[in-house]
Amino acid sequence: MNRDETFSPLFTDLYELTMMLAYGENHLAAKATFSLYIRGSEWLNRGFFVAAGLEDALYGLERMRFSPTDMDYLQSLNLFPEEFIRSLSEFRFTGDVWAMPEGTICFADEPLMEVTAPIAEAQLVETFLINTLGFQTNIATKALRCMHAAKGRPLVDFSLRRAQGLDAGMQVARSAYIAGFTGTSNVLAGKKYGIPVSGTMAHSFVLALGGDVEAFQAYARSFPGNCIFLIDTHDVFEGARSAVNVALNMAKEGHLLKGVRIDSGEMVETSKMIRGILDEAGLGQVQIIATSGFDEFEIDKALSGGAAIDAFGVGTKLGVSADTPYLDMVYKLARFDDRDVRKTSPGKITLAGEKQVFRKTDRTGRYVADILGTRNETIDETEPLLIKVMENGLLILAPPALQELRERIRTGFSNLDDGYKHLDHSDKYPIRLSRRLSEIQ
Amino acid sequence: MNRDETFSPLFTDLYELTMMLAYGENHLAAKATFSLYIRGSEWLNRGFFVAAGLEDALYGLERMRFSPTDMDYLQSLNLFPEEFIRSLSEFRFTGDVWAMPEGTICFADEPLMEVTAPIAEAQLVETFLINTLGFQTNIATKALRCMHAAKGRPLVDFSLRRAQGLDAGMQVARSAYIAGFTGTSNVLAGKKYGIPVSGTMAHSFVLALGGDVEAFQAYARSFPGNCIFLIDTHDVFEGARSAVNVALNMAKEGHLLKGVRIDSGEMVETSKMIRGILDEAGLGQVQIIATSGFDEFEIDKALSGGAAIDAFGVGTKLGVSADTPYLDMVYKLARFDDRDVRKTSPGKITLAGEKQVFRKTDRTGRYVADILGTRNETIDETEPLLIKVMENGLLILAPPALQELRERIRTGFSNLDDGYKHLDHSDKYPIRLSRRLSEIQ
Numbered sequence: 001m002n003r004d005e006t007f008s009p010l011f012t013d014l015y016e017l018t019m020m021l022a023y024g025e026n027h028l029a030a031k032a033t034f035s036l037y038i039r040g041s042e043w044l045n046r047g048f049f050v051a052a053g054l055e056d057a058l059y060g061l062e063r064m065r066f067s068p069t070d071m072d073y074l075q076s077l078n079l080f081p082e083e084f085i086r087s088l089s090e091f092r093f094t095g096d097v098w099a100m101p102e103g104t105i106c107f108a109d110e111p112l113m114e115v116t117a118p119i120a121e122a123q124l125v126e127t128f129l130i131n132t133l134g135f136q137t138n139i140a141t142k143a144l145r146c147m148h149a150a151k152g153r154p155l156v157d158f159s160l161r162r163a164q165g166l167d168a169g170m171q172v173a174r175s176a177y178i179a180g181f182t183g184t185s186n187v188l189a190g191k192k193y194g195i196p197v198s199g200t201m202a203h204s205f206v207l208a209l210g211g212d213v214e215a216f217q218a219y220a221r222s223f224p225g226n227c228i229f230l231i232d233t234h235d236v237f238e239g240a241r242s243a244v245n246v247a248l249n250m251a252k253e254g255h256l257l258k259g260v261r262i263d264s265g266e267m268v269e270t271s272k273m274i275r276g277i278l279d280e281a282g283l284g285q286v287q288i289i290a291t292s293g294f295d296e297f298e299i300d301k302a303l304s305g306g307a308a309i310d311a312f313g314v315g316t317k318l319g320v321s322a323d324t325p326y327l328d329m330v331y332k333l334a335r336f337d338d339r340d341v342r343k344t345s346p347g348k349i350t351l352a353g354e355k356q357v358f359r360k361t362d363r364t365g366r367y368v369a370d371i372l373g374t375r376n377e378t379i380d381e382t383e384p385l386l387i388k389v390m391e392n393g394l395l396i397l398a399p400p401a402l403q404e405l406r407e408r409i410r411t412g413f414s415n416l417d418d419g420y421k422h423l424d425h426s427d428k429y430p431i432r433l434s435r436r437l438s439e440i441q
Numbered sequence: 442m443n444r445d446e447t448f449s450p451l452f453t454d455l456y457e458l459t460m461m462l463a464y465g466e467n468h469l470a471a472k473a474t475f476s477l478y479i480r481g482s483e484w485l486n487r488g489f490f491v492a493a494g495l496e497d498a499l500y501g502l503e504r505m506r507f508s509p510t511d512m513d514y515l516q517s518l519n520l521f522p523e524e525f526i527r528s529l530s531e532f533r534f535t536g537d538v539w540a541m542p543e544g545t546i547c548f549a550d551e552p553l554m555e556v557t558a559p560i561a562e563a564q565l566v567e568t569f570l571i572n573t574l575g576f577q578t579n580i581a582t583k584a585l586r587c588m589h590a591a592k593g594r595p596l597v598d599f600s601l602r603r604a605q606g607l608d609a610g611m612q613v614a615r616s617a618y619i620a621g622f623t624g625t626s627n628v629l630a631g632k633k634y635g636i637p638v639s640g641t642m643a644h645s646f647v648l649a650l651g652g653d654v655e656a657f658q659a660y661a662r663s664f665p666g667n668c669i670f671l672i673d674t675h676d677v678f679e680g681a682r683s684a685v686n687v688a689l690n691m692a693k694e695g696h697l698l699k700g701v702r703i704d705s706g707e708m709v710e711t712s713k714m715i716r717g718i719l720d721e722a723g724l725g726q727v728q729i730i731a732t733s734g735f736d737e738f739e740i741d742k743a744l745s746g747g748a749a750i751d752a753f754g755v756g757t758k759l760g761v762s763a764d765t766p767y768l769d770m771v772y773k774l775a776r777f778d779d780r781d782v783r784k785t786s787p788g789k790i791t792l793a794g795e796k797q798v799f800r801k802t803d804r805t806g807r808y809v810a811d812i813l814g815t816r817n818e819t820i821d822e823t824e825p826l827l828i829k830v831m832e833n834g835l836l837i838l839a840p841p842a843l844q845e846l847r848e849r850i851r852t853g854f855s856n857l858d859d860g861y862k863h864l865d866h867s868d869k870y871p872i873r874l875s876r877r878l879s880e881i882q
Contacts, residue, residue, distance in 0.1 A: 011610070013601055013626035014640030022642075022663040028649055073632040079667065119649055126643075130602040131610060160454055161571040162767045167606035169452070169572060185454035191514040199455030201463070202567075204774035207782045208469055208560055222463040226520065234785050316767050325766040326603045326757050333645035341648045344675050 006065040009091065010073070012127040017074070020120040021084050030337035032119035033354050036129060038137070039328040040108030046324065047426025048416060050144050050409055051112050052175050053136030054102040055399040057129055058390055061093045064125070093121055097390035098375070100357070102400065103140075103178060103408035104385060105416055107429050110357045110372055112137070114386065119336060126331045134329035135168070136175050142321045143179035144413060145296040146314055148421050151303065154311040156198050157184040158291060159319025172319045178405040185313070193402060200261055206233040212242035220250050220257075228259040228289060231274070236262060240274045244281040259287035259310070267292070268305035275308035287311055295322060296423050340440045351433075353440045358382035365415045373434035447506040450532065451514070453568040458515070461561040462525050471778035473560035474795050477570060479578070480769040481549030487765065488867025489857060491585050491850055492553050493616050494577030495543040496840040498570055499831055502534045505566070534562055538831035539816070541798070543841065544581075544619060544849035545826060546857055548870050551798045551813055553578070555827065560777060567772045575770035576609070577616050583762045584620035585854060586737040587755055589862050592744065595752045597639055598625040599732060600760025613760045619846040622755075634843060641702055647674040653683035661691050661698075669700040669730060672715070677703060681715045685722040700728035700751070708733070709746035716749035728752060736763060737864050781881045792874075794881045799823035806856045814875035 023029070038049060066074075066088040074085050095117025100106055112133060115122050146155055157176040163169035173189030183196035190197035201219055209215035216229045229246070231239030240260060247257035260278070262270060271288050278286045290302065291313030299312055316322065332350040333341055340352035354375040360368040360382045371379055375386075389397050400408070419427035433441075464470070479490060507515075507529040515526050536558025541547055553574060556563050587596055598617040604610035614630030624637035631638035642660055650656035657670045670687070672680030681701060688698035701719070703711060712729050719727045731743065732754030740753055757763065773791040774782055781793035795816040801809040801823045812820055816827075830838050841849070860868035874882075 008629055010629040010632055011601075011607060012628055013599070014628050014631075014638045015626065015642055016640075017628065018640055018660075018664060019642055019646045022646065022660050023649070025663045026650070026659045032645070032649065034645070070632065074628075077631075077638065079664070119645075123643070123645060127602045131604060131607065134603060135605045158454070160452075161568045162575060162770075163572060164576045164605035164761065164766070165608035165612050166452060166572065167608035171606050185456065187453055187455050187458065187515075188449055188451040190455075190518075191451055191511065197455045197518065199457075199459055201456055201460055202564070203784045204473070204475070204560075204564060205460045205463065207774045207784060208464070208473065208777045209467070218467045219459075219463050222466045223459060223520070316769075320605065320761070320766040322766055325605070325761040325763055329603075333648045336649045343644045343648060 005063065006067065007060045007063040008070055009064045009066055009124055010070050012124060016124045016126060018079070019123050021080055023120045023123070024084065029118050029120070031116055032122045032333055033114055033116040033335040034122050034126065034331050035111040035334045035351065035355060036113040036115070036133065036329065036331045037111045038108045039330055041328060044108060044324070044328070045424060046108070046141060047420040047422060048141070048429065049106050049108070049137055050140040050179060051100040051104045051106050051133075051137055052102055052140035052178065053133040053171075054099055054389070056136070057132045058097065058395055058399070060128055060132065061097070061125060061390065062393065062395060064091070064093050066091055092393055093117065093125060094393040095121055095390070096388065096392070098386040099389050100385050101387055101408070103405040103412065105367070105409070105412040106385070107370065107431060110370055110431055111355050111386065114334070114354060116354070130329050130331055134327050136171050137329070138321050138324065138327045139172050139175035139318070140179050140409075142295070142318055142324070143176040143181060144409065145423060146294075146299060146318060147180040149296040149299040149303070149423065150312060153309070154182040155180075156311070156313050157181050157186065157318065158313040158315035160186045162316040163319040168319070174402070176314070176318060178402055179409055180406060181314070195402070200228040201230050203230065203233045203263075206230060212239050213246060216243060216246040220246060220255065224250065224253070224255040227255075227257050228261050229257070230261045230263060232262050232264050236265065236270060237273065237277065240277045244277060244283060247283055247286065248281065257283065257286050259289045261289045261291055261313075263291045265292070267302045267309065268307045271308040272306065289313060291315065293317065297323070300423060342441070351437065351441060353437060355386070355437065357385040358434070359385055361415065366417065367415050367429070369430040369432065371432055371434050372437055374436045374440070377434060377436050379434060446504065447508065448501045448504040449511055450505045450507055450565055451511050453565060457565045457567060459520070460564050462521055464561045464564070465525065470559050470561070472557055473563045473774055474555055474557040474776040475563050475567065475772050476552040476775045476792065476796060477554040477556070477574065477770065477772045478552045479549045480771055482769060485549060485765070485769070486865060487549070487582060488861040488863060489582070489870065490547050490549070490578055491581040491620060492541040492545045492547050492574075492578055493543055493581035493619065494574040494612075495540055495830070497577070498573045499538065499836055499840070501569055501573065502538070502566060502831065503834065503836060505532070505534050507532055533834055534558065534566060535834040536562055536831070537829065537833070539827040540830050541826050542828055542849070544846040544853065546808070546850070546853040547826070548811060548872060551811055551872055552796050552827065555775070555795060555816075557795070571770050571772055575768050577612050578770070579762045579765065579768050580613050580616035580759070581620050581850075583736070583759055583765070584617040584622060585850065586864060587735075587740060587759060588621040590737040590740040590744070590864065591753060594750070595623040596621075597752070597754050598622050598627065598759065599754040599756035601627045603757040604760040609760070615843070617755070617759060619843055620850055621847060626754075636843070641669040642671050644671065644674045644704075647671060653680050654687060657684060657687040661687060661696065665691065665694070665696040668696075668698050669702050670698070671702045671704060673703050673705050677706065677711060678714065678718065681718045685718060685724060688724055688727065689722065698724065698727050700730045702730045702732055702754075704732045706733070708743045708750065709748045712749040713747065730754060732756065734758065738764070741864060783882070792878065792882060794878060796827070796878065798826040799875070800826055802856065807858065808856050808870070810871040810873065812873055812875050813878055815877045815881070818875060818877050820875060
């Protein structure tokens, strides 16, 4: 979203607008509180989440305005009375928002956000909030799982071409960066967010130049200090030997080859053999970068097999969160007109009341358990995670810099026990209800 | 994309820009042709595809301009010579584009587009083209599979909240509509594309009003001619009986209840029992709309089980194409400087040369086979599918209206045999190479 612009509240489901009208006509103007959370389920293969997307969500809430053409369009539907449509020109989001700060390590079934506003307003923003927080939380989580699997090796986001649309490509670059990636291939994300950008050459470059050696030499002329050669256009081992030859010539002119990239095929044995070829030529400093189909599972498989990979480009499967392309994020009415409420249809339990998430840590900062309580209680020796970030529709905290988010996620993740970080069959982090919250269910 | 604006070429991978520089510095300015296609593979559970996204792709190509801030940003990277960056202010995409018209039924491993331009230009647009065509083709295909499974029942796109970002939500609504969906819940897509919008009420509405009956009555007061009641906030059968009571009162005032909506739980037996409750009350015209977790597989399962469902809201799993969240769409150099070229690394075969896809049909229009040939050959009794849509960077065909795309997809799909439409283990549509194309491989 461009921050200088308003944001159209028509980015919503029609029923949010029909309900707005019906609330108004039935004189329901009282305040409501909605809880936003990820519904846990058997199939959800995630031991933890990283809350993300709050900055965009709050910017959107601040900037929601019905434009004249928005109102003309609604008029054209012949569904809403003119008076209702006229009233939309005054619309502002005037609510309060409590949320976990972006970058908080969190878990399914605990609120990441609670929105309190006159019910029509709180209802209208549902679709936008789930869209924004759901996707970014999903990607930041996937990216942090990749970081965990890579055991300290640098990762770069290469997903732009396979992201689900333009906006998704931008959000993925940002979400991966705050999770600890060293950079992105996405140049526009570099410009917009200040994320380091990186990139090398494609197979088409090697083909156009007519061969590995020609391509490597040409690239080295243009970027002598910043070369990573793509070695698998034809035969990866010949490619490696060509890279060695060009690198040795570069060395004579004082330039070091940074790395070679492998983009296809089996990775474990190949990378070890390439390492051998490089080392034998005295090019121990040349890194091997692998970029084919990686996500946390493939990174883990390669490294467990002993692959000699120094860094990964992580693309498609990160960009769409291929194993879990959506989260079951929901936004449920928890309180209305001073009444705690909840939906009771079978199988999907929601919690009534305005809530707080209290995190219990041990003396070293290690996360022990979360307690879901009511918003106004205090629980000794815990930290409340939901912070008031918006009041009467205005931001009350400036969004943190990306570097600060990186640090917050790094620290938070280090406080989480390894049992909750397994890529599959992770332990379930303990979450319980406070007595006060239990009593109002 | 807003069509009045320029589009930043920084929406690309950094290597496209580093290669541009290296091409220039190595005096490689000749024309290149890249083929864009979906790589077929064992795991790809799709018997056919629907080409989509061409309108956005061509608009983007026409509007690509480096802004002053784009150039300042590139300068700040200390990676490119000033002269190169200055030259970008002149950048226009000046190439020719051949493409399958949007809405063409097509298959893996055949080109959906070929781009011919000076190699630096053709290279730069790779990322954007794959992003745009890949995602929309994926969603239009998923949506058409849903249409097939629904056997004539109306489908509505409900995916906005779970789409991967803002832009994805818009693209999904459009892609689903051209595939035959009757509408979308996405109001902004209704405004932008003229897609019919629809929507009803949420569980929060029922909770806020205090009960099923109160909520249904209130909604009927606001939208007497346009009511679909959500009946599963508490107990779905009680909800159905409440809907009957309110509907009978509405009838006295001359208003017909349009439908009831079920959003959770088991669907087959539930829908049959609800049908019984409605019919017994003489409400045979009231439709049952189901909206929980549907995609082509779940629609098929429900209908095969005999569910009494008249229409489906199709949400999350469509919006992210949950079973296949990305396509392996690639953009491969096929010709450069009057030389046919291809990458030969093992396992991933690409085809050299400028190509055409020739479709063989029988006398009734039924698709028999596709023949991949060279662009300049003619093959009797076939229709060439790749059309020149852009010349020297300018659109030479106005994009078709969405209604025309709907009709094109409907007709094309009716010409495809059922064997290629199975949701799983579809037959493989025959594609062969012409002799002339074989000879240049």
